[in-house]
């Protein structure tokens with residue numbers, strides 16, 4: 001048997017094993033009276049090339065799941081059509097606000113709010129994205145989202161990033177339960193995406209990051225960050241991973257300087273400027289340092305390229321009925337994504353190479 005050329009080998013973002021990509025064997029998901037299942041898709045009888053392309057785009061390739069640790073899983077057929085996929089994951093303790101942040105971020109990205117930077121996004125995995133879109137819709141209707149279930153191995157959403165001056169790239173997002181970084185299950189599957197991610201967003205909220213400001217006077221520790229960092233440390237390229245460190249729920253600190261300044265800034269339409277990322281990082285660093293938020297600062301310092309951000313996914317706290325009665329008003333949620341895409345080399349602008357330095 002001959003080994004297939006390297007170009008047909010891909011690393012599965014879910015089980016992290018390398019396998020030979022074979023897109024002559026396509027699958028689709030059918031749901032009928034006997035339930036939902038995967039079936040082989042036969043496109044050979046379609047001779048209209050446009051229609052064939054359309055049908056192919058809806059198909060999936062089965063990962064051989066060589067390590068047999070994961071449940072059976074399938075990847076969208078476009079996964080290998082556009083160069084190396086970019087895997088972005090969120091790391092943070094339970095209830096820190098990861099899911100609300102990802103939902104508001106993807107909502108704005110799909111709405112086209114990064115088009116001034118030449119970045120346009122489209123969902124390209126109907127199955128996964130429709131589930132995530134329901135979460136987005138709930139949030140936009142003013143409903144609080146549920147905590148993420150434990151030990152979910154799957155990708156949260158999958159998009160194609162079509163950049164105006166650059167190549168199209170698949171973007172994979174992982175958002176798992178915060179507990180998974182602390183207790184990763186008997187086989188260690190929980191939160192293992194960090195071993196294969198291209199870029200990471202470390203997220204914390206004021207109650208965890210700056211407990212002293214909440215009157216608690218405790219020293220901040222972050223077991224989710226420590227758990228993820230320990231695993232990332234096994235990667236040879238660990239220090240080169242682009243990292244955005246994000247203090248979310250900053251609406252809770254909207255009267256605190258310098259958070260008040262940054263949370264109100266609306267600069268997404270301005271040309272990319274590494275100095276702006278640096279200025280925000282410097283101010284947030286000083287704020288965190290003043291309040292002894294060591295875990296966030298440790299992450300920021302550990303990686304060669306990193307940025308610090310303040311964001312608010314919802315603009316306000318949910319009320320006792322688990323709703324946001326005045327709707328949600330996200331603030332600066334696309335800045336960490338823009339920083340990561342710039343650091344990952346996906347933003348065509350001379351300043352992109354300077355972001356995070």
Ligand SMILES: Nc1nc2c(ncn2[C@@H]2O[C@H](COP(=O)(O)OP(=O)(O)OP(=O)(O)O)[C@@H](O)[C@H]2O)c(=O)[nH]1
Pocket residue numbers: 092093094095096097098099100101144145146147148149176177178179248249250251252311312313314315316317318
């Ligand atoms: N004030 C405020 N509250 C927020 C914000 N984002 C999330 N929350 C609240 O924080 C809580 C936790 O948010 P999640 O997004 O579910 O947190 P998570 O990190 O995904 O939690 P796990 O899935 O358990 O790991 C919810 O009650 C949200 O309503 C924000 O920007 N501002």
Ligand SMILES: [Mg+2]
Pocket residue numbers: 098099100146147148175176177178
């Ligand atoms: Mg969550």
Ligand SMILES: [Zn+2]
Pocket residue numbers: 012013014015016017063064065073
């Ligand atoms: Zn796999």
